Amino acid sequence: MSKGLPKRSEDYSLWYNELVKRADLAENSAVRGCMVIKPYGYSIWEKMQAELDRMFKETGHTNAYFPLFIPKSYLSKEASHVEGFAKECAVVTHYRLKNGENGEGVIVDPDAKLEEELIVRPTSETVIWSTYKNWIQSYRDLPLLVNQWANVVRWEMRTRLFLRTAEFLWQEGHTAHATAKEAEAETLQMMNVYATFAEDFMALPVVRGRKSANERFAGADDTLCIEAMMQDGKALQAGTSHFLGQNFAKAFDVKFAAKDGKLDYVWGTSWGVSTRLMGALIMAHSDDNGLVLPPKLAPIQVVIVPIYRKEEEFDAISEKANEIMAELRKVGISVKYDNRDTHKPGWKFAEYELKGVPLRIAIGPRDLENGTIEIARRDNLTKSQFELSSQPIAEKISGMLEEIQEAIYKKAFDFREEKTTEVNTWEEFKDVLENKGGFISAHWDGTPETEDKIKELTKATIRCIPLARKEEEGTCVLTGKPSEGRVYFAKAY
Amino acid sequence: MSKGLPKRSEDYSLWYNELVKRADLAENSAVRGCMVIKPYGYSIWEKMQAELDRMFKETGHTNAYFPLFIPKSYLSKEASHVEGFAKECAVVTHYRLKNGENGEGVIVDPDAKLEEELIVRPTSETVIWSTYKNWIQSYRDLPLLVNQWANVVRWEMRTRLFLRTAEFLWQEGHTAHATAKEAEAETLQMMNVYATFAEDFMALPVVRGRKSANERFAGADDTLCIEAMMQDGKALQAGTSHFLGQNFAKAFDVKFAAKDGKLDYVWGTSWGVSTRLMGALIMAHSDDNGLVLPPKLAPIQVVIVPIYRKEEEFDAISEKANEIMAELRKVGISVKYDNRDTHKPGWKFAEYELKGVPLRIAIGPRDLENGTIEIARRDNLTKSQFELSSQPIAEKISGMLEEIQEAIYKKAFDFREEKTTEVNTWEEFKDVLENKGGFISAHWDGTPETEDKIKELTKATIRCIPLARKEEEGTCVLTGKPSEGRVYFAKAY
Numbered sequence: 002m003s004k005g006l007p008k009r010s011e012d013y014s015l016w017y018n019e020l021v022k023r024a025d026l027a028e029n030s031a032v033r034g035c036m037v038i039k040p041y042g043y044s045i046w047e048k049m050q051a052e053l054d055r056m057f058k059e060t061g062h063t064n065a066y067f068p069l070f071i072p073k074s075y076l077s078k079e080a081s082h083v084e085g086f087a088k089e090c091a092v093v094t095h096y097r098l099k100n101g102e103n104g105e106g107v108i109v110d111p112d113a114k115l116e117e118e119l120i121v122r123p124t125s126e127t128v129i130w131s132t133y134k135n136w137i138q139s140y141r142d143l144p145l146l147v148n149q150w151a152n153v154v155r156w157e158m159r160t161r162l163f164l165r166t167a168e169f170l171w172q173e174g175h176t177a178h179a180t181a182k183e184a185e186a187e188t189l190q191m192m193n194v195y196a197t198f199a200e201d202f203m204a205l206p207v208v209r210g211r212k213s214a215n216e217r218f219a220g221a222d223d224t225l226c227i228e229a230m231m232q233d234g235k236a237l238q239a240g241t242s243h244f245l246g247q248n249f250a251k252a253f254d255v256k257f258a259a260k261d262g263k264l265d266y267v268w269g270t271s272w273g274v275s276t277r278l279m280g281a282l283i284m285a286h287s288d289d290n291g292l293v294l295p296p297k298l299a300p301i302q303v304v305i306v307p308i309y310r311k312e313e314e315f316d317a318i319s320e321k322a323n324e325i326m327a328e329l330r331k332v333g334i335s336v337k338y339d340n341r342d343t344h345k346p347g348w349k350f351a352e353y354e355l356k357g358v359p360l361r362i363a364i365g366p367r368d369l370e371n372g373t374i375e376i377a378r379r380d381n382l383t384k385s386q387f388e389l390s391s392q393p394i395a396e397k398i399s400g401m402l403e404e405i406q407e408a409i410y411k412k413a414f415d416f417r418e419e420k421t422t423e424v425n426t427w428e429e430f431k432d433v434l435e436n437k438g439g440f441i442s443a444h445w446d447g448t449p450e451t452e453d454k455i456k457e458l459t460k461a462t463i464r465c466i467p468l469a470r471k472e473e474e475g476t477c478v479l480t481g482k483p484s485e486g487r488v489y490f491a492k493a494y
Numbered sequence: 495m496s497k498g499l500p501k502r503s504e505d506y507s508l509w510y511n512e513l514v515k516r517a518d519l520a521e522n523s524a525v526r527g528c529m530v531i532k533p534y535g536y537s538i539w540e541k542m543q544a545e546l547d548r549m550f551k552e553t554g555h556t557n558a559y560f561p562l563f564i565p566k567s568y569l570s571k572e573a574s575h576v577e578g579f580a581k582e583c584a585v586v587t588h589y590r591l592k593n594g595e596n597g598e599g600v601i602v603d604p605d606a607k608l609e610e611e612l613i614v615r616p617t618s619e620t621v622i623w624s625t626y627k628n629w630i631q632s633y634r635d636l637p638l639l640v641n642q643w644a645n646v647v648r649w650e651m652r653t654r655l656f657l658r659t660a661e662f663l664w665q666e667g668h669t670a671h672a673t674a675k676e677a678e679a680e681t682l683q684m685m686n687v688y689a690t691f692a693e694d695f696m697a698l699p700v701v702r703g704r705k706s707a708n709e710r711f712a713g714a715d716d717t718l719c720i721e722a723m724m725q726d727g728k729a730l731q732a733g734t735s736h737f738l739g740q741n742f743a744k745a746f747d748v749k750f751a752a753k754d755g756k757l758d759y760v761w762g763t764s765w766g767v768s769t770r771l772m773g774a775l776i777m778a779h780s781d782d783n784g785l786v787l788p789p790k791l792a793p794i795q796v797v798i799v800p801i802y803r804k805e806e807e808f809d810a811i812s813e814k815a816n817e818i819m820a821e822l823r824k825v826g827i828s829v830k831y832d833n834r835d836t837h838k839p840g841w842k843f844a845e846y847e848l849k850g851v852p853l854r855i856a857i858g859p860r861d862l863e864n865g866t867i868e869i870a871r872r873d874n875l876t877k878s879q880f881e882l883s884s885q886p887i888a889e890k891i892s893g894m895l896e897e898i899q900e901a902i903y904k905k906a907f908d909f910r911e912e913k914t915t916e917v918n919t920w921e922e923f924k925d926v927l928e929n930k931g932g933f934i935s936a937h938w939d940g941t942p943e944t945e946d947k948i949k950e951l952t953k954a955t956i957r958c959i960p961l962a963r964k965e966e967e968g969t970c971v972l973t974g975k976p977s978e979g980r981v982y983f984a985k986a987y
Contacts, residue, residue, distance in 0.1 A: 068528035
């Protein structure tokens with residue numbers, strides 16, 4: 002199974018691609034850039050969805066569904082949005098096929114051309130704001146707090162499973178408010194929801210920050226983001242939350258009557274995370290043996306493997322395994338008993354390591370005699386004997402799952418801290434970027450030109466202006482001009 | 495609110511359209527045939543999804559996700575499938591827009607033409623079976639039991655919210671088996687899952703049956719279905735489950751090695767239900783005041799409305815309302831306290847009737863004095879006083895919700911029975927169809943020609959050959975030729 006998984010130290014990129022395929026998470030489809038999310042991968046995504054959806058609902062949002070197709074002309078209505086999104090996208094031009102006449106098979110019916118071409122949504126601001134126009138008349142209709150779970154398409158030229166695919170799954174929140182202040186608070190709230198989700202569930206520490214103007218969402222006045230650090234020292238943007246100002250309200254003429262009867266444009270936000278989070282989850286924690294999953298998102302949290310030679314041993318072990326399963330299920334732990342006789346224990350051990358099951362319990366005849374089981378942790382590959390009479394099994398396992406969740410987080414946190422370097426000169430900047438990687442905390446003069454120049458010279462971009470940065474005057478690492486504070490640079494996915 | 499909702503008896507079709515819009519379930523979008531599912535409508539769909547998903551998982555299925563796009567040539571690989579689906583569908587021909595040169599705005603970039611056009615999936619058999627080819631090698635890989643929740647597109651010319659839309663949401667199960675027998679059992683099992691869901695959750699009685707060859711899914715050897723009866727006497731197909739034989743396995747060369755090493759093609763099934771179920775749910779139970787929802791699928795099961803004149807009355811009522819809410823929530827009942835001071839009680843009563851909230855509790859100052867509340871049932875519009883000391887409130891409300899669930903089912907069941915008529919002559923057939931509607935149980939000679947002729951003459955189609963039909967010889971209602979049993983005819987959505 003895990004035999005032959007490339008090593009991270011030798012080829013991180015190949016390691017990732019192979020891991021995604023071998024752990025049955027996803028694979029490329031016959032359609033360029035579109036992936037198949039396999040059942041095991043999808044079951045992790047479902048757990049992520051469930052938690053996020055709960056968090057959205059707890060903050061007052063409801064789900065809805067808007068059309069897949071967007072009239073081409075809609076994209077042009079918001080001036081900067083069109084620059085960002087009216088580019089690489091799937092265009093529907095016809096609505097019918099027919100049988101060709103010269104034995105050429107099925108062809109596109111030239112008579113079934115659409116009057117206006119449709120775009121497969123790359124994001125839904127335009128179609129949603131065109132709808133909000135009819136939903137919003139008065140302050141009583143606000144705030145409008147809507148989310149949708151959907152597929153979107155961006156015709157990417159270079160694709161990688163989960164990280165960058167032509168079609169991907171995501172959620173996109175679209176809210177409307179009576180005041181700028183409220184919309185800004187919503188933007189911040191949802192960025193914090195994403196950060197909490199990343200840290201508490203994905204065990205992924207993130208930097209909460211603001212994008213520079215260059216990296217802002219096309220159509221936003223402000224973009225907040227969470228940035229994570231992968232094991233190869235590259236950054237990954239894990240979620241964004243946009244303050245849209247009145248840009249889309251103006252583009253689609255969405256006005257509301259305030260209490261005093263005055264008409265004004267509505268203030269908007271949008272925010273999203275996608276199946277890209279799967280890529281972040283995989284790359285942040287996994288090792289050369291396979292996936293490492295945080296217990297809170299693992300579809301199977303505990304697997305029990307019987308070790309036996311004779312049939313009667315198997316029966317006795319199974320009885321014990323069933324007892325343990327019942328105890329664990331009672332407290333909501335997801336557990337699988339792999340009693341297949343088609344595979345040897347060693348093969349199973351490797352398989353569940355590859356798949357990132359957080360805890361593995363092995364039970365053999367001697368364990369039955371001694372009243373013990375062997376518990377192996379996936380994250381640090383340690384094994385221990387556990388005496389069943391010493392503590393209720395559900396309590397023991399719950400405790401261990403919590404420990405693992407914390408340990409994975411701490412490991413990723415320490416790694417990120419170690420990979421975050423303050424630099425003060427351009428020489429240092431280049432040296433750290435080349436030899437160490439990670440986040441580079443450096444002064445920047447605040448201009449798009451300098452940002453572009455640094456990107457051109459080094460491929461590093463400003464990942465974010467950390468919200469928590471201390472006030473510190475300095476001079477730009479490239480131009481020597483004055484700077485108001487440090488920002489985070491990194492090469493990024 | 496509900497003022498002005500058209501009456502069912504006067505214009506059933508208009509009543510449906512208006513109800514869907516006014517109850518905030520869905521609306522048409524700017525893109526022809528594509529709907530917006532509004533938050534309230536979507537919250538009902540979410541409840542349906544959750545139950546169905548649970549039932550799929552309990553029968554051993556897992557979810558996955560397959561691409562939105564299908565290469566045009568895939569549709570031609572299965573001979574009868576292409577006849578059914580390579581017709582009205584959205585065709586992607588280009589992958590880029592660009593700015594036009596003559597001030598014409600954004601145009602399709604003629605240089606970005608796809609080598610092979612892509613179809614937006616109308617159903618996913620082809621793309622899934624092309625994937626299964628790589629997933630299935632041996633009997634150990636079977637059965638493969640996969641479902642996906644997805645959007646699909648069929649370019650319908652005449653659309654109606656939920657009932658027939660160009661884009662709709664659905665689930666499609668696609669399974670692969672080692673034997674025909676197993677695949678047939680799966681086909682039957684999933685039809686039964688749908689029937690159980692319809693009856694137990696939607697409170698919608700259904701006829702379990704088999705489609706005639708004419709009405710079979712394009713690419714299937716056998717199609718099972720559930721058929722429901724709407725209040726206007728028209729039938730609605732609520733779900734289908736297809737036995738695909740080895741058709742798709744042959745089309746995509748999916749073979750497996752049996753235990754004895756022999757290679758054979760895999761046997762397949764597919765099965766689906768869609769947002770069309772929303773249409774069935776609405777049309778089956780609702781009345782001239784608005785929606786009637788079965789408690790098991792109602793997003794809000796109980797609403798509490800305070801009746802007061804003075805502020806101090808409001809506070810005391812709110813205290814009681816909060817107590818009741820806490821009790822109800824403890825047992826998992828979804829309850830809302832509508833304490834808005836912007837709307838009068840009468841307005842609220844009408845609103846929650848329109849939205850189909852199963853139970854409404856009203857509390858006024860006199861109720862506080864007497865230790866009572868008023869409980870109104872949405873389904874039969876009856877009201878009763880309830881003495882709070884007589885029974886725990888959670889027990890009372892739980893009991894009433896169950897009663898309503900049963901009463902709605904029974905009403906729909908009785909209606910269907912009343913609207914099911916056995917006929918033995920062609921005159922009777924036409925008379926019942928024209929003057930009574932509903933299911934017509936009649937003998938048919940078993941030929942597609944007769945079926946076509948009846949459809950041409952009357953617009954009625956064979957809805958299904960009921961699985962539970964008794965053996966009864968007879969003569970075809972149109973041709974007088976021998977028949978082996980009765981089938982159900984009806985006009986249908």
